[in-house]
Every structure is written in C-alpha cells, then in structure tokens.
Amino acid sequence: MLYALKIATRYLTANKAQTALLITGVAVGVFIFIFMSALIGGLAEFILSRTVGDLSHVTIEAEDPDPSLLIAPAGHVLAVTERGRTRNATLAEAETWLPLIEAVPGVRAVSPQITGAGFLTRGAQVSQVSVTGVMPGRESAILDLDGYMVEGSARTGSGLIVLGRDLADDLALSLGQTVRLQSSGGITALLTLSGVFETGNGAMDGARAFVSLPVARTLFAMPQGVTRIEIKLDDLNAADATALRIRALTGLDAVPWTDGAEQLMEALNAQAQTGYFLKTFALITIVIGVASALMLSTYRRRPEIGIMRAMGAGRNFVVFVFVAQGALIGLMGGVMGAALGYLALLPFPSREAFEPGTLPMDITQGSYGLAITLTVIGAILASILPARAASRVDPVTAIGQ
Amino acid sequence: MSTLLEVRDLFKTYGTGEAETRVLRGLSLRLEAGEMAALLGPSGAGKSTLLTILGTLMKPTSGSYEMLDQDMISADDRALTDFRNAHIGFVFQFHNLLPDFTALENVIFPTAVREGRETPTARTRGRDLLERMGLADRIDFPTANLSGGQKQRVAVARALMNRPELVLADEPTGNLDRASAKQVMDLIGEINREEGTTFLISTHDEKIAASCRRQIEVADGVVTG
Ligand SMILES: Nc1ncnc2c1ncn2[C@@H]1O[C@H](COP(=O)(O)OP(=O)(O)OP(=O)(O)O)[C@@H](O)[C@H]1O
Ligand SMILES: [Mg+2]
Numbered sequence: 064m065l066y067a068l069k070i071a072t073r074y075l076t077a078n079k080a081q082t083a084l085l086i087t088g089v090a091v092g093v094f095i096f097i098f099m100s101a102l103i104g105g106l107a108e109f110i111l112s113r114t115v116g117d118l119s120h121v122t123i124e125a126e127d128p129d130p131s132l133l134i135a136p137a138g139h140v141l142a143v144t145e146r147g148r149t150r151n152a153t154l155a156e157a158e159t160w161l162p163l164i165e166a167v168p169g170v171r172a173v174s175p176q177i178t179g180a181g182f183l184t185r186g187a188q189v190s191q192v193s194v195t196g197v198m199p200g201r202e203s204a205i206l207d208l209d210g211y212m213v214e215g216s217a218r219t220g221s222g223l224i225v226l227g228r229d230l231a232d233d234l235a236l237s238l239g240q241t242v243r244l245q246s247s248g249g250i251t252a253l254l255t256l257s258g259v260f261e262t263g264n265g266a267m268d269g270a271r272a273f274v275s276l277p278v279a280r281t282l283f284a285m286p287q288g289v290t291r292i293e294i295k296l297d298d299l300n301a302a303d304a305t306a307l308r309i310r311a312l313t314g315l316d317a318v319p320w321t322d323g324a325e326q327l328m329e330a331l332n333a334q335a336q337t338g339y340f341l342k343t344f345a346l347i348t349i350v351i352g353v354a355s356a357l358m359l360s361t362y363r364r365r366p367e368i369g370i371m372r373a374m375g376a377g378r379n380f381v382v383f384v385f386v387a388q389g390a391l392i393g394l395m396g397g398v399m400g401a402a403l404g405y406l407a408l409l410p411f412p413s414r415e416a417f418e419p420g421t422l423p424m425d426i427t428q429g430s431y432g433l434a435i436t437l438t439v440i441g442a443i444l445a446s447i448l449p450a451r452a453a454s455r456v457d458p459v460t461a462i463g464q
Numbered sequence: 465m466s467t468l469l470e471v472r473d474l475f476k477t478y479g480t481g482e483a484e485t486r487v488l489r490g491l492s493l494r495l496e497a498g499e500m501a502a503l504l505g506p507s508g509a510g511k512s513t514l515l516t517i518l519g520t521l522m523k524p525t526s527g528s529y530e531m532l533d534q535d536m537i538s539a540d541d542r543a544l545t546d547f548r549n550a551h552i553g554f555v556f557q558f559h560n561l562l563p564d565f566t567a568l569e570n571v572i573f574p575t576a577v578r579e580g581r582e583t584p585t586a587r588t589r590g591r592d593l594l595e596r597m598g599l600a601d602r603i604d605f606p607t608a609n610l611s612g613g614q615k616q617r618v619a620v621a622r623a624l625m626n627r628p629e630l631v632l633a634d635e636p637t638g639n640l641d642r643a644s645a646k647q648v649m650d651l652i653g654e655i656n657r658e659e660g661t662t663f664l665i666s667t668h669d670e671k672i673a674a675s676c677r678r679q680i681e682v683a684d685g686v687v688t689g
Contacts, residue, residue, distance in 0.1 A: 065581045077564035367562050373521055374622070375549020376577045377542060458521045462556055463512070 064387075067380055071387035074360070082392070085356045089396025090403060092349040093438050096342050097404030097429040103338030104428025105411075107331050111299060114327060115320055117206045117262070119174075119293035121306045123315045125154045153288035160313050164294060167312065169305050172204035172295040177279035179290070181246040183226075183272065185234045192230065192272045194246070196279020205293045208260055208273065214238050215258035219275035224254035227268035228261040244272070246282040254278070346437055349396070350445040353389055357449035361385065361456075368453050369461025378454040385453050389446025390439055397435035397442075404429055468497040468629055468662050469518065474527035475685075476513055487513045488524065489685030495664065497629065500656045502673035503666040505682035511666040514682065515632045518664065519552055520544040532629065549578055553623030553661075555633035560619040561607040567594060567614075568603045571622045578626070586625075593621035597651055613644030620651060624661065633665040637672060649675055 075082045154160070157175050165173050177196035182189055199219050203209040208217040208225070215238050217225060224242065226234075236242055236256050245251045254274065261268055280286060294317075296305055302319035309317040321328060361368075368381055411424035476488040487510040495501065503511050516522045517529065520536055529536040532551060539547065553574075561570045569582075572590040576582045594603050597617040607615060616636055623631045633652070637645035649672055655661055665676065673679050681689040 066576050066579075069582075073564050366558075370556075370560070370562065371573070371577070372545070373519065373548065373554050374574045374577065375545055375626075377545045380577060459516050462558075 064383055067383040068387050070384050071391060074364070074384070075388055075391060081356075085352070085392055086396045086399060088352045089349050089392060089438060089442065090400035092345045092352070093397050093400025093434050094404045094407070095345040096434045096437075097401060097431060098407065098424075099338050099341050099345070100430040100434070101404070101408050101411075101424045101426060101428050102422060103334060104430075105423040105425030107334060108425055108428070109423035110327075110331065115299055115324070118320055119205050120296040120299050120302045120320050121294040121309060121317050122320075123154065123292040123294070123309070123313075123317050125288075125290050153285060153290060154292065154315070155288040157289045157292060158287075160292070160315065163312060164292070164309055167305060167308055169297050169301050170294055171297050172201070174198065174201045174204040174293045174295075175276070175289040176291045176293060177276060177283055177285055177289050179246055179248075179279070179283045181244050181272075181282065183230070183234060184243040184245065185236055185240075188234050190230060190233055191270065192244070193270055194244070194272050194274060194279065194282065196274050196276045196282075199275045202273060205295050206262075211260040211262045213259050213261045215256070217258050217260065217273075219273055219278070220257070221275065221277065222253075222255055223257040223275065223278075225258040225260065225273040226256060227271050228259055229265070229269035230272070231256065231259050233269070244274075244282065248282070248284055250282050250284060252278060252282055346441050349393075349438055350441045353392055353442045353445035354448060356392075357385055357389055357446050358452065360388070361449045361453040364453075365456050365461040368456040369458040372456065372458040373462065381454040381456075382450040385450035386443055386446045389442040389450075393439040393442025394435070397438035400438070401429070401431040401435055404434070405431065466497050468495045468499070469529070469531035470494045471518070471524075471529045472527060474514070474517065474529070475525045476510070476517065476522075477525045487685060488517075488527075491527075491682070491686050493680065493687055495630070495662055497662055498656070498660040499678055500653065500663050500676045501665070501678040501680055502676035503664055503680050503682065504668075504673055507668075509682045510685055511682055512634050515634050515664065515666060518630075519554060519632050520548055549574055550626060551628050551630060553626070553628040553631040555616065555619045555623050555631065555636040557635040557638045561615055561622075563608050564606075566604045566606055567599060567610065567618045570607055570618055571625055573622060574625045590621070590625065593624055594618070597621045598647070611644075613640050613647060616640060616644070616648050617651065620648060620655075624655060624659075627659070628661065630662045630664070633663065635666055635668070637667065637669065645669070645672065 161173055161175060164170060174197060179194050181192050181194050183192045197204075197219060202217045202219055202225070213228060215225070219225060224244065226236070231237070234242060238256055238259065241253055241255050243251060244254055274282070276289075294309070296302060299320065302321055306317040306319040309315065371381065405426065408424050408426040408429060411422065411426065413426070470493070472492045474488045474491040475486070478485040478487060491510075491514065503514070505511050517524050520539075523537065534547070536544070536547075562573070568587065568590050571593055572582055572586040575586040575589070579586070591603055594600065597620060599614060599617055599621070602610060602614060607618060610618065620636070623633075637648055640648065652663055652665070653675065656663055665672070667673055679689070680687055
C-alpha cells in the first residue's frame with residue numbers, strides 16, 4: 064500500500080494551489096475547534112476560580128456529638144445526656160489528623176480553623192463580626208488573603224486582628240489602633256489592627272475578622288482541637304474523590320465544595336455542551352469540505368482511474384489512493400490548524416495572570432491532540448464516499464471519454 | 465502454434481429499447497500465440513468494442529471467451545484484474561498515460577501496482593524498455609511534456625512491462641503523423657518478432673494494416689475476412 068500512498072501524495076502535490084487551499088480550509092476548522100476548546104475550558108476555569116477559588120475545596124466541620132446513651136442489657140435506655148445549648152463541638156483530635164490529610168495526593172494546603180461569632184467594640188461603635196482563627200503562616204492557604212490586603216499585613220499573631228475594609232471603616236479604625244473583641248462566649252480580648260483586606264465581597268469585607276489560632280482558642284475557650292478544617296486541592300474537580308478518600312482515611316465528615324453547588328455545575332455543563340456543539344460543527348464543516356474536494360478530484364481523474372484499472376489496479380487500490388489523500392489532508396490541516404491555534408493563544412495571559420476585560424483563554428486546554436485525531440478520522444470518513452465512487456469508475460467509459 | 469485466445473458467438477448490445485445498438489452479432493475469432501494482427505472495419509463496426517471485451521474490461525452480452533485456457537466470462541472482477549495485470553497490455557488512442565507521473569513511473573506502473581512498491585528490478589526493466597523505444601533521454605520526463613509520438617512509445621513500453629502474452633492496441637497511431645506512426649509500428653513489429661508477444665491492433669490506416677501479417681475485417685458485427 065506504500066505505492067498507493069505514493070500516488071496519493073503525487074495527486075496532492077500535482078495541484079499545489081488546490082491542495083493548499085483545501086488544507087487551509089481544514090486548518091481553519093481545526094483552529095476554530097482549538098479556539099473553542101481553549102475558550103470554553105478557560106471560561107470554566109475562570110468561573111470556577113472566581114466562585115470557588117477562594118473557597119475551601121473540601122471542608123471538615125465538627126459535628127455536635129450525639130447524646131450519649133446509657134443502655135441496660137435488656138435494651139432499655141436508662142439515661143440520656145441532653146445536647147448542650149451552645150455550639151461547642153470540636154474536632155478534638157484535629158492535630159493528629161492534619162499530617163494524614165496533608166499526605167493525601169492532590170492536597171495542596173490544609174488550614175485548621177476555629178470559627179465563631181463576636182462583637183467588635185470601639186468607643187460607641189459596635190459591630191457584629193464573624194471570627195476566623197487561622198494558623199499563623201497559613202492565612203492565605205484557602206482564601207488568598209495576602210492578595211486582598213490593602214493595608215498592613217495578612218499575618219496574624221498574638222494580640223493582632225485583620226479586618227475587612229468596610230468593617231474597619233465602620234469602626235473608624237486605622238492601622239495600629241486597638242479594638243475590643245467580645246466572643247459569643249463572653250470572653251474579651253483587646254486586639255491591634257494589623258491589616259485591612261478588601262475582597263470585593265460585601266459579606267467578607269463588612270463582617271469578617273481574622274485572628275491567630277491561639278487568640279481564637281482564648282476567645283472561644285477551646286484549649287485544644289479546632290471547629291473546622293479547610294482543604295485546598297491542586298485540582299478542584301477532584302474534590303468529590305478526595306473528600307471520599309479523606310472520609311475513608313479519617314472517618315471525619317469531609318464535604319466537597321460541589322455539595323450544594325449544583326446550579327453552578329449545571330451552568331458549567333451547559334457551557335461545555337455549547338462548546339461540544341460548536342466543535343462538532345467545525346468537524347462537520349471539515350468533513351463536508353474534504354468530501355466535496357475529493358469528489359471533484361475523483362471526477363476529474365476518471366480517465367486516469369480507468370487506465371489504472373485497465374493496467375491491473377484493483378478496486379481496493381483505488382479506494383486506498385483516495386482515502387490516503389483524505390488522511391494526508393486531514394493530518395496536514397490538523398497539524399497546521401493546531402500550530403496556528405497554539406500560536407494564536409500564546410498572547411493570551413496565563414490562568415494565573417488573567418486580567419478582567421479579556422477572554423479567559425486557556426492555552427493548555429486547546430485539545431490539540433484530540434483536534435488532530437478527530438480531524439484525521441473525519442477526513443478519512445469524508446474520503447470514503449469519493450473513494451468508493453472512484454473504485455467503481457468503469458474503465459471502458461472513462462478511457463473512451 | 466498454440467491458441468492464445470478464442471471467442472465464439474459474441475453478441476454485444478448497448479442500451480435498450482429505442483437506444484438499442486446491436487454491435488457484435490455472433491462474432492467468432494481465434495488468435496494464435498505470436499500473431500501480429502490488424503483489426504479493420506468501418507467506423508462504428510465494433511472494433512473498440514471487441515478490443516474492450518478481449519481486454520476483459522467489459523463482458524459481452526453473450527458468447528464465450530477463453531484465453532490461456534481460462535474462462536474469461538465467468539471470472540469475477542478481482543480475478544480479471546489480476547489476469548489483465550499479468551497477461552494483457554493496452555495501448556489506447558487517447559488518455560494513455562498518468563499525467564502527473566514521469567515516463568519511467570508510467571512504464572513500471574503495472575509491476576509496481578502488483579508488488580505494492582516500485583522495486584529496483586522494475587526500474588531497471590522500465591529503463592531498458594524506454595531505451596528500446598528510443599526514449600533514453602526522456603526517462604524521467606514528466607509525461608505532460610512529451611510529444612504525442614513519444615507518449616505512444618511510453619504507452620507501448622508500459623504495455624510490455626509485465627511481459628504479457630497479448631497487447632491490445634486501439635488505433636495507437638490514430639493521433640500521430642506518418643513518421644511517428646511508422647516508428648511506433650516498427651517497434652511493435654520488433655517486439656513481436658523478438659519476444660513473440662501477440663498484438664491485435666485496430667486501425668483505419670491501410671499501410672499500418674499491411675505491415676501486419678494478418679488482417680481481420682469486422683463488418684455488421686461479425687468477422688468478414
Ligand atoms: N457505451 C456505449 N453505449 C452505447 N453505444 C455504444 C457504446 N459504445 C459504443 N457504442 C456504439 O457501438 C458501435 C460500435 O462502437 P465502437 O467504438 O466499437 O466502433 P469502432 O469500430 O471502434 O469505431 P471507430 O473506428 O470509429 O473507433 C457504435 O455505433 C457506437 O456508437
Ligand atoms: Mg474505435
């Protein structure tokens with residue numbers, strides 16, 4: 064079949080302008096395919112990072128312990144401890160779990176936290192605040208606090224508090240000034256404002272305070288354990304699997320971010336569907352283009368096909384000559400379109416350096432290999448009809464023309 | 465002499481109803497191995513039709529055809545394709561060569577298509593044949609740049625490539641001037657004498673017909689002489 068390939072190549076090179084045009088047409092289709100892949104992929108990535116990027120990917124929250132029962136041998140309940148009124152559930156053995164969780168593949172960062180509610184008081188000003196105690200040094204493990212700082216530092220520490228911009232403004236508090244924080248448990252601490260952040264999220268900027276884990280321990284009277292463990296993953300799409308894994312490993316109730324994010328997932332799905340739709344059309348265009356060009360070539364070369372058949376070329380040989388032309392066109396157009404697509408995507412900023420106002424193209428999601436493979440397969444399929452027509456050319460009428 | 469091929473009671477009818485054309489009407493013919501025969505007859509007599517049937521490119525409406533003791537009527541397309549490749553060479557009046565290939569590539573096509581590639585042995589034979597046709601300086605020429613006479617000589621070389629027992633030529637000199645026609649016929653005669661290849665050549669040219677040892681007249685769908 065090497066010989067059929069030679070003839071196919073010769074046919075393609077014999078009419079260079081036409082072949083170049085055909086390959087360019089295929090390349091444009093592949094380019095669109097790749098552009099759509101990068102755009103849809105980048106867009107999904109962008110939306111996820113905007114909505115989920117600052118969230119914990121897998122979260123473990125303390126459950127209030129079930130009331131302990133005292134059960135007699137006969138099965139009668141003898142005594143029940145009543146559930147406490149105040150929420151004081153803790154992940155008491157958190158410290159022992161942390162190294163285990165950190166060792167799970169795909170886990171990028173783990174942030175043990177103590178969370179609770181309180182009041183900030185400065186002079187006559189009182190504001191309700193939701194307090195998060197984080198490990199000093201891990202302030203930016205989940206939320207990119209460092210990136211949102213407008214004043215001071217995100218670093219928490221003994222006697223320090225980091226507040227949102229709106230909250231600081233409400234309290235007319237500026238860097239270095241002190242504020243009184245009273246926890247829901249009634250414990251009070253005097254803290255110095257060491258940093259101000261602005262995320263653009265009103266609930267965050269107007270009602271969140273970050274303190275160090277030791278400060279939170281004092282405030283919420285929790286000498287050990289934490290209330291919440293937040294986990295960041297390398298791949299947020301792996302949250303479901305990783306949560307399961309952590310659950311199996313630790314027995315803790317690890318919840319992936321996808322729980323309760325059905326609408327977002329649906330929207331992303333719909334977007335991906337649109338992408339498939341457009342990509343399918345790009346492929347169909349390629350198939351139709353290749354098929355019609357080869358059909359024309361088949362017709363133009365009827366006398367030659369007749370001669371080849373008279374000289375002892377079998378039907379399969381003729382089929383192969385034309386299918387090989389389709390495959391070569393698909394391969395060259397595919398590679399050219401993929402290269403063009405890659406070059407066109409190069410100027411777009413990377414996912415990390417994305418700037419609002421431009422398209423969130425992701426060059427790594429161009430599906431180059433898939434685009435080339437599908438194009439070659441499509442071009443081969445497109446050439447089958449013309450190839451069959453060519454193999455059925457009647458030598459007598461073809462040569463007699 | 466042994467019999468190369470024999471057809472008996474050949475009928476060939478084109479079309480149906482109003483457009484029905486009965487071309488061959490019970491034609492019988494025998495060719496011995498090594499013959500050099502001219503096929504004569506008025507235009508429309510059925511010369512090309514007969515050559516096409518003998519070349520296994522078309523089946524007669526009825527009749528029998530045996531070549532090299534094989535039944536050509538019942539054989540299927542695949543078998544006939546292989547048979548043609550091995551035993552029959554063609555020279556046509558028009559559309560003879562593959563225009564995007566060189567003279568040598570055209571000549572070795574029948575071998576290459578059988579072997580699946582262009583072997584060095586095939587190239588050597590192709591070169592020899594082209595030299596013999598007086599085309600030593602045109603071996604790697606694109607055929608599109610050859611003159612009509614040169615093209616027909618390339619076609620003769622290709623017809624001989626697989627050392628077939630039979631070469632069918634349908635007005636091979638119909639498009640050539642007298643000098644080129646004579647050159648082509650001289651080469652055919654030489655091959656016939658030296659290699660014993662059987663030639664059946666249709667022509668309207670009395671001189672060319674006279675240069676063949678046998679003349680076969682076709683008229684009204686049968687051989688008349
Ligand atoms: N495919 C076809 N369909 C219908 N009629 C045909 C077909 N091919 C040939 N004919 C008719 O059959 C008759 C014989 O044609 P053929 O080509 O065999 O004649 P010929 O002897 O070769 O003539 P010429 O010397 O002009 O080449 C003609 O009347 C022609 O019109
Ligand atoms: Mg004729």
